[in-house]
Amino acid sequence: MIKVGIIGATGYAGNELVRLLMGHKEAEIKWYGSRSYVEQKYASVYQNMFEIVEDTCLDDNIEALAEQVDVIFTATPQGYLAGVLTEEILNKVKIVDLSADFRIKDVSVYEEWYKLEHKSPQFIEEAVYGLCEINREKVKGARLVANPGCYTTCSILTAYPLVKEGLIDPNSIIIDAKSGTSGAGRGAKLPNLFCEVNENMKAYGVASHRHTPEIEEQLGYAAGQEIFVNFTPHLVPMNRGILATEYATLYRKEDGTYPTYEEVKAVYDKYYKNEKFVRVLDKDVYPETKWVEGSNYVDVNFKIDSRTGRIIMMGAIDNLVKGAAGQAVQNMNLLFGLDEAEGLKLVPMFP
Amino acid sequence: MIKVGIIGATGYAGNELVRLLMGHKEAEIKWYGSRSYVEQKYASVYQNMFEIVEDTCLDDNIEALAEQVDVIFTATPQGYLAGVLTEEILNKVKIVDLSADFRIKDVSVYEEWYKLEHKSPQFIEEAVYGLCEINREKVKGARLVANPGCYTTCSILTAYPLVKEGLIDPNSIIIDAKSGTSGAGRGAKLPNLFCEVNENMKAYGVASHRHTPEIEEQLGYAAGQEIFVNFTPHLVPMNRGILATEYATLYRKEDGTYPTYEEVKAVYDKYYKNEKFVRVLDKDVYPETKWVEGSNYVDVNFKIDSRTGRIIMMGAIDNLVKGAAGQAVQNMNLLFGLDEAEGLKLVPMFP
């Protein structure tokens, strides 16, 4: 059994990690770290775990933890892991970091968008960006995996094949993303109160959301060039789910026409046909967040609009699963040579 | 592998059965029956099953089905099973009926509350009421299991120990129940439209809901007498979950005082301590539907009000799991001598 420690076990992503790992045959949680609930029973913080988890929350001593477990998940605020990580720790334990600390290779970009000084830039280079479908092989040998953000996972996978194969102008990409409220975390903040979110819809972080440079970096690798995109997140009155609607200008083919549905579909299939967790939907069936809820799936599809010369790509995930805890477990499975889908054979729950 | 046929696979309860059986190690669905979607791909009706279920919906020929499978689940409207059931079928296959056809022993009560003529009353006597925690041993040997209703499962289990042990006046029981909207089914009816349900709350079926006689019969067995209760269902703007708030007059002890918290708790523990799927919560922690969502748990608790001499009992379930498909699988496990929890080790999903 792989021994697991979680730092930040009482956030929504932490709780989802616990849910998934309870069903994982080869992993066992040894440490429920939570600065806010030290010495409280985990199940008193998350009553769904009553009679399932008997453990008590512990403080977040990563050095002590590194001695006791095989892998640490850090579901912590930005800056935490960068502030405590050492070579010694990395020599003892694998780390899957759900924060943004090691996602962005250019430390100045990180510091500019996150308004934080990065305390351990020396580990950025070796960190592997854990978007499994794209970096699978690199993840396998890593010590430190930077688990992608929720918006970024959805946004990148939705457009990746077309960027990689050069069907669209990468600088024309506009991502209009909609997220359930669990993405905002469990902090007691006024804008996240039920009465403020329910029966309401808004954009936020317009032209300034921190997931923008992460999307640009990864899609830039696919494009083979530096790119800039528009990314606009919106808050939706639902608990879970991200829907990304993405617009891009299609390149014309040599004969001046646009690619056909079948040609674009073939490109998606090339990348995703063998991917267990990416489902390219049938023609004219568009992703809905509810169809992936509770599961690790990414549902994607597209529509060509020859009137405007653009393609509309759509992707849906459960932000807490493929957008956080599920992908983290998928990365753990890769790190330890397990079946990549172990613990993740979750059938979406409807309704 | 147990071969399973589902008649009524495209209702919400049918879809939930499919979800659960996908994770069951010893069962395999062979027949997705759906009168409304014959010859359509099941996954086109429930897109969550895309790339998970490849089968196509079949018509509801129960005789043909009985030749091919070991167990049939009927998630059908009232009257269907009673209309087609024969001794021949029962000799070939086990049946777990999610409708009300065989729940009520007194056929005249059934016919009065359901406004239907019962077409096969000869099977009522042998049918076992499949509330596993109470009728476990009887279920094991049955051919025909009457899977309890959603409201009834929650209502009965919440009060059962106190009725059985004679702590409360069974004729004083008032059940105020609140249900998510999936209980109303997937039929396209105006009152179930999003805009009619959302931001709204109402009682319905007041003093006339069909689950009333089912509750009275079962709690009557526990009380050892015929009883009458008030049962009022309410529609809540949420997908899943039933919360039952139940009121009853406590009997005084011989010394004239009411039972203490500890005494009542001991009675609950007597019945439920070893029940995997019933969780008696800690003192002053009240059940919330969200804490059991997606799982087969029943969470119960109580509060004594010595000012009025009453006890308030509360219970919560997921209406589609313990209230329908989960309990049906639990019954199947009992029928075939499997681990009762197989396929049901579901951790509640939060949020």
Added chain:
Amino acid sequence: MIKVGIIGATGYAGNELVRLLMGHKEAEIKWYGSRSYVEQKYASVYQNMFEIVEDTCLDDNIEALAEQVDVIFTATPQGYLAGVLTEEILNKVKIVDLSADFRIKDVSVYEEWYKLEHKSPQFIEEAVYGLCEINREKVKGARLVANPGCYTTCSILTAYPLVKEGLIDPNSIIIDAKSGTSGAGRGAKLPNLFCEVNENMKAYGVASHRHTPEIEEQLGYAAGQEIFVNFTPHLVPMNRGILATEYATLYRKEDGTYPTYEEVKAVYDKYYKNEKFVRVLDKDVYPETKWVEGSNYVDVNFKIDSRTGRIIMMGAIDNLVKGAAGQAVQNMNLLFGLDEAEGLKLVPMFP
């Protein structure tokens, strides 16, 4: 024009007062008191008021305020008004208090349920309980009106005629109430976060909620005796609305039978036929919170269950209107001799 001051203008009830008073022809808000947002533009706290309210929030100096306005609404935490009220203030200005400070005549009951020392018990006697339909004449001459609680308004008006006319046993009353989340206020507390409330339902304050003694006192006056009731509030995933489902034992008539529908209906009509804001619904039409949303209406109806000898009474209000700000304006109208419905001719908004 009546000059109005609001202390606590930035809570949900305060904002609703502002909404209603914007449409009131004879009142004008002169003071937006808010300890938390002093010197901020009111419309920056409640963006719905952008370009409607230009004022800035002021501190809560009640003595200064009493010099400037004709009536003060205190939409403040319990204990505030009792802590600052003086004879001098009451000589200058009318006060409608939306807190509980002056609702309960027995100060020891207040102190026990609210866990607060009452700082000005000398004003309790003269305070008029502002349930307009019952205390209309007393309100007219008052200096200090105790505006009823949201649950209590709904609970009392739903049962009042039957208690007053002696049709039901007042000690048998059980009130199962369900409220939207705005009743919990705008404080940034974890249990009120969207993800904690949405897709969830729970009871709280079981056998201990502070509105219990208020209901008992008022229905006790109607009954002509001290009574005890069960009151259980529940939190519902919607913004607005209270639904009270109330159970009571019907007294038999002299001939041993229960009252008929028509007899009970006549009693309701006796009290409510001429009440603009109470609507006794048609037979078998049950109250729904959505049908009163945004308005000052109370919708009530009932169902007799001769099987159990009980009657089920149901009532629905908008907790922020008839349950708080609307009733406060209704009281203001009475205090100043205006049309009682001025500013309250609000048609419920559906959906």
Added chain:
Amino acid sequence: MIKVGIIGATGYAGNELVRLLMGHKEAEIKWYGSRSYVEQKYASVYQNMFEIVEDTCLDDNIEALAEQVDVIFTATPQGYLAGVLTEEILNKVKIVDLSADFRIKDVSVYEEWYKLEHKSPQFIEEAVYGLCEINREKVKGARLVANPGCYTTCSILTAYPLVKEGLIDPNSIIIDAKSGTSGAGRGAKLPNLFCEVNENMKAYGVASHRHTPEIEEQLGYAAGQEIFVNFTPHLVPMNRGILATEYATLYRKEDGTYPTYEEVKAVYDKYYKNEKFVRVLDKDVYPETKWVEGSNYVDVNFKIDSRTGRIIMMGAIDNLVKGAAGQAVQNMNLLFGLDEAEGLKLVPMFP
């Protein structure tokens, strides 16, 4: 008093018209037309109107109606009005048509997008597109007003000043719109059931929604050229509200720089400063649907992204008010020379 007839009074838009007209000082509803509920009490179809509207629904005889009223609102399916309209009717009565029949000047465009033959193209030319803020003067003298669609009202007003003043490339406009479910109407259709919509989000009508040519036509007039835009509607789990997030490429100024915030703001103010129902929000405050709920406001704002050279414009309306009934009343006020805001001085309701 203006006598009003409504054809289609029992749809959600029809009911909203009734709500608004109940508060209109100079209009009186004489005819509640509803093919589905003929001879039923209107208040039995919309219980919010109990004791407010005593009338019974009538059939939709437009000729008889034209004799009796001054203005007819048709809140009917596409094709209805075009199928019955005559010169004789138009000589007797003003018509505000909430359907799309007379919105599009090019009949072939209408027929292509709506898949309907237009039965009275002879009236298209004279019909005035009733977007009051833009066509105010034309509406005043009209006989037939084509009330704009909900998505179109929001989409056009959000971008109009920048298109009109040539700050953005009109062919670069991408509109990503999100709507509450009341926009889908009150028909009993499976996709609009609570359980299908709640906790879910999806795009629909991608690159094919019928509001596209309406937006293109109107913004094309502003641009002075034929234009093509991308318009993608999404369904959101809320009752009311539309949020449009619009992207466009900013033209550089002669000095090669982009317009500043102040310059763009000045353009918005030029068009909207004196518009009662359009609120240009303060810098960095983005529209939220809840802040306009129940009112006739359009809230707009924008953000310049100099990294990509694009501007993000955002607009929010209540789809049933400014997107349907409110705008219809605003048009009626213009038609009859009344205060344009009569009956529309609605303060948004929060929460």
